[in-house]
Amino acid sequence: MSDLQHRKLGSNSLEDRSFGRLGRAWSHIRQHGLLEPLRLIHRHGLGASLGFVQRNIRHMLADRLARKWDRRHGVDTAGSIQLGALNVVGPHRAKGNEAVCTSPKTFDFIMKSLPRDLHDHTFIDIGSGKSRTLLLASRYPFAEIIGVEFARELVDIARSNIERFRDPSQKCRALSIVEADAAAYDFPEAPLVVYFYNPFSKDVFDIVLKNLVASLERHPRDCFVVYGSSSHRAIDWARPAIRETGIFKELSVPAMPGFRDAIRTIDYAVFQVQAAV
């Protein structure tokens, strides 16, 4: 196995695309010749080519900050983990997106749009990856925090992270992971904050949303839905789908700033269930 392939496999032998970005660029140039960058600029234009370089630099800087955060807290949450070779529960592997974590600054910014007092709410991260968002949420006083994740290897890492996480500001210690396809997940009967960060395609989202609405109709209670999306522009279909349920009102939220610790700036929307469900 080449050095590059070794580095692509992160500490847990998962395929991690955040490693080896420069190496991949260099081997592309070696394969196609030194004039390849000029050919690419000619084909895509100078603006698009500079944008591509800028996105990659940003990605590398944000990834460094993510790994620094991990070292400080004794956990493993960083990377762009590909799902292809993982053991996945249920039929929706091909609809799922790679595991990329929410940045701390992004998460804290989103939390400002929710009420301060959520001590009786359960926070649920749908597609919780290696648990970064669960750990960030545990610095807020939720009653309980649950991650739903369909990839066994990520579930194992997440459970070990939860045990090892060290943060003096942690306010909720009732953290757990449910290993399941989100489409088959039954929501608990507590007041909820349901968080989605680009987990899967629209057809899976529609099933999860339908299950959530049915659960709220069976057991009326407070519920916030937070949807964040980046390059996939999933917000463009998630927002109308949530509105069309007729039971959520969208809260007005400020635009997300471009934080240095975020691989991408996300677009996000926050909804709250209307009183009479």
Ligand SMILES: C[S@@+](CC[C@H](N)C(=O)[O-])C[C@H]1O[C@@H](n2cnc3c(N)ncnc32)[C@H](O)[C@@H]1O
């Ligand atoms: C973009 S990551 C989000 C990670 C985490 N929520 C965060 O914000 O840091 C998407 C995650 O959703 C998971 N996922 C994709 N489809 C799923 C499904 N049908 N059921 C459960 N998890 C799924 C992926 O394995 C991946 O870990």
